[in-house]
């Protein structure tokens with residue numbers, strides 16, 4: 001029987017005692033490897049991550065599983081030859097799923113972290129698909145320059161709302177703008193009018209209410225139906 005891993009979090013790297021105890025009881029071991037995290041998140045072993053442990057663990061933990069992206073594109077898109085705009089692209093989970101789905105002729109990724117941008121370029125240049133990395137804050141991009149966009153996907157940073165909150169070195173919760181960046185996404189989608197837009201974040205009623213208020217259809221999505229990981233997320237769609 002295949003193991004269904006617990007949600008991949010940065011703490012997989014150095015789990016605190018309470019997590020280690022729980023995993024020992026549930027999975028018979030206290031730690032998981034980076035290869036297991038790649039597998040649980042459905043990334044190929046060949047995907048290139050930075051060598052620094054803490055960085056690679058953070059990036060894989062916050063990534064969107066490409067197998068789930070591929071599944072959602074197949075569910076919502078009947079056409080091919082599309083152009084994708086991947087906002088908050090990170091290490092490229094949504095975009096890799098788009099490539100696997102064979103529905104896109106061009107992928108445009110927006111990410112503000114320079115180092116992530118260079119890893120996006122390295123990984124996507126090996127796939128042989130037309131792509132562009134816009135290394136900018138999503139709020140500063142000239143979207144008209146990008147031409148017609150068919151599909152928008154967005155996974156804004158979730159740290160403000162995560163259960164394992166992102167604390168700075170003084171133990172103070174950092175604010176990375178989950179709600180303002182969600183509102184920005186909603187407004188951008190209203191301007192660009194793509195055929196389909198997909199939004200993902202940690203499951204919080206507050207976020208769900210905001211998106212549904214603007215006509216998005218939301219669900220509490222259990223990713224373990226597609227990937228070997230207990231990962232429950234909010235997925236919203238606007239058609």
Ligand SMILES: C[S@@+](CC[C@H](N)C(=O)[O-])C[C@H]1O[C@@H](n2cnc3c(N)ncnc32)[C@H](O)[C@@H]1O
Nearest residue numbers: 063064088089090091092093112137138155157
């Ligand atoms: C939850 S992660 C998204 C992960 C991504 N979907 C993946 O598969 O790796 C959020 C990403 O948004 C980026 N980000 C945060 N604020 C941003 C902004 N204002 N503009 C562009 N990117 C931003 C972060 O650097 C991070 O990579």
